[in-house]
Amino acid sequence: MSESDVTELGRRDFLYIATGSFAAVGLSLSAWPFISQMNPDAGVQSLASVVVDLEPIEIGQSITVKWQGKPVFIRHRTPKEIEVSRSVSVLSLIDSDARNENLPGADASDENRVANPDWLVAVGICTHLGCIPVSGAGELGGWLCPCHGSIYDASGRVLKGPAPENLLVPPYVFESNSKIRIG
Amino acid sequence: MSILHGESYKPRNGFTRWLEKRLPIIGLIYPAFVTFPTPRNLNYAYTFGGILLVCLMIQIISGIVLSMHYTPHVDYAFESIEHIMRDVNYGWLIRYMHANGASMFFLAVYIHIFRGLYYGSYKEPRELLWIIGVMLYLMMMATAFLGYLLPWGQMSFWGATVITNFFSAIPFVGDAIVEWLRGGFSIDNATLNRFFSLHYLLPFMIVGVVVLHIWGLHVVGNSNPTGVELQKKEETVPFHPYYTLKDGFALVLFLMLFALFLFYMPNVLGHTDNYIKADSLVTPAHIVPEWYFLPFYAILRAVPDKLLGVLIMFASIGVLFILPWLDTSPVRSAAFRPLYRQFFWIFVFVCLGLGYMGAMPPEGLYLTMSRLLTVYYFFHFLFVLPVLGFFETPRPLPASIMPSVLDTEGKGDVDEGA
């Protein structure tokens, strides 16, 4: 093979590999819209927030409201429930994180789980596989998940697995003494 | 393997001669489905492949018809099913056919799989055939899961919620994946639409993989109850009419069972909660999947850790992929493996037991039992099968399949095991 043949070959190899790579990159980029379209669309994304009037909720009563398609528990806790929740040691819990979107990184003491001790607000989705726990069915007046038996206390903290985490506390603020805005 | 070459097609009239010259399509089908040489000693356990093909056709035909009357929207899906049941001519028949047809499909595939386990059909040279079969089984499970959301009942909704949440066990990206799968923060209209689209698509992909399955089968040939490979053309008969009729007879019996469910108890295999419209704020007291998923559900719940439970559940199917390399015995058929035969039946009962545990609440004795059975399930594949090959003394194998064919009393070596 003469010198010029070799350079000729090298040039063609380069063109071949360059064209092939462009095609490969182009193809993988064009896959993105097809993957991305599966994500929640703008309508779902638009963060609807809800305002809830707490006035009609009696002590000991728990209601469920819908926020972003998810159930949110609002519980008017009894003095006994507050007392028991406050007395639990964080170290004895399965999940020691508050899981409170308003206090990221805080520990799971009852003080960090609620903005006002009378009211527990938590997303009502079991952190195991997503069922809705049933109110009052567990010990300590908390929640029992009917699917695989997880138990949560009156602070929404998991007491018995398989659920790995405490119920999520969504972002919320008290607009007045008897009104909260979730989201 | 010239034994496996069926007699080729000879066009007999002007039209077929003209056609074959331009598109030899009859010539392709004829040696594969008419004259294909088939072992003479196949028993009724071998008829379920054909039955599965019919099941797939029943699901596709009834499914296409249902789609003509069904509306994949959260506000109308449940109502459109009731519309099919009450207003559409023979709608009740077609819908019950599709719903019970899925159950019959799984019944047939389970018999087909356990046939393979008993006769060692997964062993060399049929490893790939077996692996393609496990892929078909996975695709069937995916299809049935997607279809079960469509009626938009309580079980539809909560089953889909629990199963899509499996992916939230993946560290870091889990929640993002779940949102991506659902197209929302919970199961909603976007989810229903995509499930419908994929539920329509997957069965046709199954058809494609079935073609590969049969292609692979026709390269290595059928196994048979003795597990001894064919040696002479005389040991075979052409597929048609011998096995078309045998399969046909088995199919008639199978369809009688199907009809029993379809006409006399169309709802016993379903869950009554699925006649309640999906409600995202109320979880039914007991979430149970369809019966054909129960053993895996029991395995999932047996493990107290979320990520581990999901992994072990998937591993229980994944282990089937490497089965050809876990079983160390060179002898295929359980008819000649006295110890394996016993372990096989123990395994069958363990699987049935897991199914029962999957239907029971996960507490007390049930939970303990599902844990024991889960451990045994893996013990069977990961310990018994690899070790048995070294310790078991197989019974002497016949030189060919002929003794099992000629033994008309049915008391031969083989039938004893079958």
Ligand code: HEM
């Ligand atoms: C591998 C084959 C298939 C399996 C295992 C399967 C399974 C299922 C299951 C379990 C359901 C829920 C039934 C119920 O409880 O009501 C369902 C529903 C449905 N399937 Fe399929 N299916 C298959 C093929 C198809 C095909 C090919 C189509 C369309 C071309 C289709 C269209 C539908 C429709 C429209 C529904 C909703 C109506 C209903 O729920 O009865 N399916 N399928």
Ligand code: FES
């Ligand atoms: S979903 Fe609540 S325990 Fe599994």
